[in-house]
Amino acid sequence: MFKAFYISFLLILVLFLGSCGKKGLTLKIGDQDVLALGNVDSCNFVQSASGLRVSWKSSTPVKFIIGSSVPTKYDATIVKAATVWNNYMNRGLISVHRDNTLTNSPGDDRYNLIYWVTDWPDEQAMEQARTGIRWDVSKLRDADIKINADNFEFYADGETNTTGKVSLLSLMIHEMGHGIGLKHINDIVSVMFTHLATGTERSSPAKVDTDSLGCEY
Amino acid sequence: MKKFLILFAILDFIFVGIILKISSEQQRQVASVSTDSELTEGQQQKLELMKSFVFNKTDSEVVLRTNMLQAACATFATIELKFKAQGLAFSGEPPSISHSFSCEEIKKDNSLDSMVTLVADLKSLRNQPAIKKPSSLLRAFAIFSDEELPNEWRLSEIRFGGTDSFSVSEVEINKVLGEDIFKFSLH
Numbered sequence: 001m002f003k004a005f006y007i008s009f010l011l012i013l014v015l016f017l018g019s020c021g022k023k024g025l026t027l028k029i030g031d032q033d034v035l036a037l038g039n040v041d042s043c044n045f046v047q048s049a050s051g052l053r054v055s056w057k058s059s060t061p062v063k064f065i066i067g068s069s070v071p072t073k074y075d076a077t078i079v080k081a082a083t084v085w086n087n088y089m090n091r092g093l094i095s096v097h098r099d100n101t102l103t104n105s106p107g108d109d110r111y112n113l114i115y116w117v118t119d120w121p122d123e124q125a126m127e128q129a130r131t132g133i134r135w136d137v138s139k140l141r142d143a144d145i146k147i148n149a150d151n152f153e154f155y156a157d158g159e160t161n162t163t164g165k166v167s168l169l170s171l172m173i174h175e176m177g178h179g180i181g182l183k184h185i186n187d188i189v190s191v192m193f194t195h196l197a198t199g200t201e202r203s204s205p206a207k208v209d210t211d212s213l214g215c216e217y
Numbered sequence: 218m219k220k221f222l223i224l225f226a227i228l229d230f231i232f233v234g235i236i237l238k239i240s241s242e243q244q245r246q247v248a249s250v251s252t253d254s255e256l257t258e259g260q261q262q263k264l265e266l267m268k269s270f271v272f273n274k275t276d277s278e279v280v281l282r283t284n285m286l287q288a289a290c291a292t293f294a295t296i297e298l299k300f301k302a303q304g305l306a307f308s309g310e311p312p313s314i315s316h317s318f319s320c321e322e323i324k325k326d327n328s329l330d331s332m333v334t335l336v337a338d339l340k341s342l343r344n345q346p347a348i349k350k351p352s353s354l355l356r357a358f359a360i361f362s363d364e365e366l367p368n369e370w371r372l373s374e375i376r377f378g379g380t381d382s383f384s385v386s387e388v389e390i391n392k393v394l395g396e397d398i399f400k401f402s403l404h
């Protein structure tokens with residue numbers, strides 16, 4: 001009888017000690033990613049909510065339209081920006097033409113328009129340009145490029161007076177990169193690097209740029 | 218001898234009582250964990266935490282409720298809700314809004330089980346980069362006064378900050394709770 005009580009006492013003691021291991025929330029950064037397995041490699045593309053890369057898929061060439069607000073003296077530079085991407089990717093990825101008849105405002109109209117903006121909001125005065133993209137699921141349907149001609153001066157390809165001005169060729173290569181789905185790439189050699197100083201050329205896509213685009217195009 | 222037996226019987230009952238009390242307290246505090254043996258204890262807690270989320274959007278507010286809010290605030294200093302606009306990006310970045318809550322404030326009312334974001338605050342971030350509230354801070358990213366405020370949004374990330382930190386990501390939310398669970402329209 002005594003033995004039975006002794007054994008049951010020991011059993012309860014073991015159960016009691018076993019139940020002491022649990023604490024409050026013990027989550028930490030090491031527990032982070034296990035539930036997130038299977039996420040798609042971004043390849044420096046914008047990603048949809050379900051983690052898919054956002055691009056034009058097979059709908060290439062992507063047609064950019066130079067709107068009436070853009071001075072015609074910059075047409076050749078903007079066309080060259082598309083040519084640079086096409087040459088580096090060895091395919092007709094982007095096409096550019098001018099259409100002065102379009103009066104659309106930037107927005108979701110399925111026209112990929114380039115705008116020369118002379119009344120940029122003061123709080124965003126540091127922005128050289130802004131490209132807005134819109135998509136369904138993971139396929140792009142609209143891209144607009146706005147150039148900040150309010151706070152910046154630009155020089156065309158081949159122009160020699162570059163002091164205090166931004167290379168429009170470098171800027172347009174960068175913005176067209178956004179227009180076909182790329183994010184910023186934190187690598188100074190990339191044409192998708194965030195910052196472009198005045199008088200500086202960054203007009204040759206690097207391996208990281210072409211490798212990234214190669215994931216989708 | 219008989220006295221010993223009675224003493225052990227009493228001790229047995231006391232131990233059973235203690236164990237029952239402790240296990241029911243833990244049930245309330247941590248909730249039961251998943252039986253998935255491949256997950257660590259922390260990951261099982263994360264799963265439980267995610268399953269405890271109840272999301273609701275009305276005309277005036279966006280609410281995330283969890284019965285584990287107080288338990289989370291016992292461990293972490295801040296809880297940040299990240300809202301992300303759907304289907305658009307500016308210069309590679311989707312418009313997003315961060316709403317960071319102070320756990321110190323949440324703990325002041327131990328019946329509090331929800332984090333509330335006012336729709337009016339979300340809308341007014343089109344014209345100001347941040348709003349400081351008594352117990353929380355809202356900040357806007359890639360939202361511009363010269364662009365339309367996006368209509369379609371999603372609570373895309375829940376970040377717990379402090380000495381240790383972790384976050385529940387968009388992909389995890391989609392996988393565990395479903396794709397459309399935290400979606401809402403602003404207008």
Ligand SMILES: [Zn+2]
Nearest residue numbers: 178184194308
């Ligand atoms: Zn950029």
